[in-house]
Amino acid sequence: MLQGTRPVAATPDGWDVMDARMNELLGPAMGVVSEFWEHFDPDAGPFGQTMQKFLDFASTQFDKRMRVLERDRGKGLQDIVLATLADIAAETLCPPAPGRLVGYKGSEIGEPGRGS
Secondary structure (H helix, E strand, O other): OHHHHHHHHHOOOHHHHHHHHHHHHHHHHHHHHHHHHHHOEOOEOHHHOOHHHHHHHHHHHHHHHHHHHHHHOOOOHHHHHHHHHHHHHHHHOOOOOOOOEEOHHHOEEEOOOOOO
16 A cells, blocks of 8 residues: 555655546556456346446545545655554454454454453
């Protein structure tokens, strides 16, 4: 995650260059998804998927990346690292049940203060 955010944060024009390039590449990236579907029915593809689901996923990933880059704009490396770690934790931990610590995919870790 840090590869793109460091140059954006370190250079004054980094954001403008990156933003223009990301928007330039969005069309071709979505084209790769569309090209894949040329061999399938867009509404009944492999594994019961649709082209629209793939396009939605690609668009969501692009939006997530842009939000991270914008969040880190102008921040120092330490702040970027802390924000990245918080993102990773938020994506891998499920909300804990009251009085319980819950790890990845809902597996119980143990009660607070009692170890695992």
